[in-house]
Amino acid sequence: xxxxxxxxxxxxxxxxxxxxxxxxxxxxxxxxxxxxxxxxxxxxxxxxxxxxxxxxxxxxxxxxxxxxxxxxxxxxxxxxxxxxxxxxxxxxxxxxxxxxxxxxxxxxxxxxxxxxxxxxxxxxxxxxxxxxxxxxxxxxxxxxxxxxxxxxxxxxxxxxxxxxxxxxxxxxxxxxxxxxxxxxxxxxxxxxxxxxxxxxxxxxxxxxxxxxxxxxxxxxxxxxxxxxxxxxxxxxxxxxxxxxxxxxxxxxxxxxxxxxxxxxxxxxxxxxxxxxxxxxxxxxxxxxxxxxxxxxxxxxxxxxxxxxxxxxxxxxxxxxxxxxxxxxxxxxxxxxxxxxxxxxxxxxxxxxxxxxxxxxxxxxxxxxxxxxxxxxxxxxxxxxxxxxxxxxxxxxxxxxxxxxxxxxxxxxxxxxxxxxxxxxxxxxxxxxxxxxxxxxxxxxxxxxxxxxxxxxxxxxxxxxxxxxxxxxxxxxxxxxxxxxxxxxxxxxxxxxxxxxxxxxxxxxxxxxxxxxxxxxxxxxxxxxxxxxxxxxxxxxxxxxxxxxxxxxxxxxx
Numbered sequence: 001x002x003x004x005x006x007x008x009x010x011x012x013x014x015x016x017x018x019x020x021x022x023x024x025x026x027x028x029x030x031x032x033x034x035x036x037x038x039x040x041x042x043x044x045x046x047x048x049x050x051x052x053x054x055x056x057x058x059x060x061x062x063x064x065x066x067x068x069x070x071x072x073x074x075x076x077x078x079x080x081x082x083x084x085x086x087x088x089x090x091x092x093x094x095x096x097x098x099x100x101x102x103x104x105x106x107x108x109x110x111x112x113x114x115x116x117x118x119x120x121x122x123x124x125x126x127x128x129x130x131x132x133x134x135x136x137x138x139x140x141x142x143x144x145x146x147x148x149x150x151x152x153x154x155x156x157x158x159x160x161x162x163x164x165x166x167x168x169x170x171x172x173x174x175x176x177x178x179x180x181x182x183x184x185x186x187x188x189x190x191x192x193x194x195x196x197x198x199x200x201x202x203x204x205x206x207x208x209x210x211x212x213x214x215x216x217x218x219x220x221x222x223x224x225x226x227x228x229x230x231x232x233x234x235x236x237x238x239x240x241x242x243x244x245x246x247x248x249x250x251x252x253x254x255x256x257x258x259x260x261x262x263x264x265x266x267x268x269x270x271x272x273x274x275x276x277x278x279x280x281x282x283x284x285x286x287x288x289x290x291x292x293x294x295x296x297x298x299x300x301x302x303x304x305x306x307x308x309x310x311x312x313x314x315x316x317x318x319x320x321x322x323x324x325x326x327x328x329x330x331x332x333x334x335x336x337x338x339x340x341x342x343x344x345x346x347x348x349x350x351x352x353x354x355x356x357x358x359x360x361x362x363x364x365x366x367x368x369x370x371x372x373x374x375x376x377x378x379x380x381x382x383x384x385x386x387x388x389x390x391x392x393x394x395x396x397x398x399x400x401x402x403x404x405x406x407x408x409x410x411x412x413x414x415x416x417x418x419x420x421x422x423x424x425x426x427x428x429x430x431x432x433x434x435x436x437x438x439x440x441x442x443x444x445x446x447x448x449x450x451x452x453x454x455x456x457x458x459x460x461x462x463x464x465x466x467x468x469x470x471x472x473x474x475x476x477x478x479x480x481x482x483x484x485x486x487x488x489x490x491x492x493x494x495x496x497x498x499x500x501x502x503x504x505x506x507x508x509x510x511x512x513x514x515x516x517x518x519x520x521x522x523x524x525x526x527x528x529x530x531x532x533x534x535x536x537x538x539x540x541x542x543x544x545x546x547x548x549x550x551x552x553x554x555x556x557x
Contacts, residue, residue, distance in 0.1 A: 030121055110444050227273060282372040352534075
């Protein structure tokens with residue numbers, strides 16, 4: 001009888017006790033890093049396929065033990081060396097080729113070392129046993145203190161907004177413009193030679209949209225209407241009555257903008273008329289940034305120039321590289337810069353933005369969204385503690401040094417291809433083919449993954465001897481805020497991301513909180529459900545009522 005009661009009690013306990021998530025207990029990195037080969041294959045294909053005319057990415061192969069040994073012991077500075085320190089790595093070879101004389105000639109394969117993860121998110125690198133922490137991160141766009149941080153595979157940028165004044169129906173209104181240092185060239189306007197600085201203006205997002213589409217198509221595509229633009233004699237209250245139209249003009253009729261270098265300044269006479277029912281935040285953003293450009297170059301922008309994309313390219317060159325170059329050199333540098341933007345937004349970012357409901361296909365869609373929705377995106381900082389809007393990431397942060405090496409190799413190949421050379425010379429030993437092969441050999445280091453050593457935001461040495469991984473190893477979470485910037489250790493100040501939110505009940509944990517960071521998001525909840533494909537938390541519908549009740553109580557505080 002007692003045995004039967006014991007069996008019934010055990011069955012009841014199993015039914016009412018929440019089920020632990022085996023992927024969390026075992027280690028999320030152990031599960032997610034299984035797709036590392038396919039991830040790097042996708043990154044390599046995106047970087048190399050068509051990066052130079054005639055170049056193709058042909059895929060990858062797993063290396064045999066003999067190939068790994070031969071690559072790791074190859075001659076370097078007249079010596080062969082082998083590192084006996086154990087590392088949990090395996091090697092693949094990337095295959096690229098180039099069309100030469102109607103034939104696809106293969107480059108020498110490029111070898112890349114990739115990590116594999118043991119149970120418990122454990123990994124050995126250079127003889128040091130460490131565990132990989134989960135990273136709680138925003139989906140591409142992270143709101144901060146008056147800025148937006150945007151993370152892509154190949155780059156990471158901060159986008160800022162500055163206040164700017166325009167006249168609306170004759171009254172000066174303060175709006176804002178969104179800008180970022182998208183241009184990464186070593187010689188920028190801020191480093192221009194003395195006396196050659198053309199302007200101190202910044203590159204606003206609308207400037208890139210004007211270059212891509214021109215005035216008319218830009219407004220059609222992103223707003224669905226085109227404001228009337230003309231001179232002060234053409235845009236008048238008689239022709240555009242205030243009951244139906246908003247008339248916008250420059251606010252810098254007496255004082256030049258701060259970014260104008262020239263001592264003599266004559267304000268523009270351009271005005272715009274916008275239908276009153278179309279005057280909203282999105283329209284205000286594009287119009288304000290347009291006047292920002294016009295006000296800094298009033299003598300270079302006329303009504304007839306609005307759809308002249310070459311003129312907008314020239315003005316962007318004045319902003320980014322100054323006046324130390326000829327117009328031809330400026331156009332050459334700007335063409336290279338604009339071409340590089342075609343790869344700014346990657347497929348991974350497109351998918352993550354789609355999960356948030358944003359339809360972004362390229363850099364220009366992203367620029368338009370950031371310009372027109374900056375206040376809304378920044379307002380998400382008020383919900384920074386809501387981890388339902390974030391996701392757990394391992395792959396990007398573990399592989400970022402490898403992806404960075406692939407991206408730098410692509411840029412080096414593109415730079416080498418700018419020099420006019422035949423695919424091969426008469427002997428077949430020179431030319432562009434050989435040059436690109438040498439660039440790949442120099443720039444693509446097979447051991448880029450070792451740069452992960454010492455990165456204590458993602459990797460932490462194991463100093464724990466118990467058998468159960470969860471309390472001290474697989475529960476650990478790094479927050480994106482810390483990963484993106486800080487190298488400091490110990491206690492840190494609280495931020496909006498630390499505000500309590502009901503989502504932290506399901507996604508966080510109050511167990512084993514570190515003294516320097518006593519917040520629920522410091523540890524992952526062993527019961528939470530995670531979509532392993534996206535890293536997003538799947539809310540438990542059985543907890544919806546309880547969480548809603550708790551949220552109402554928190555909101556009242």
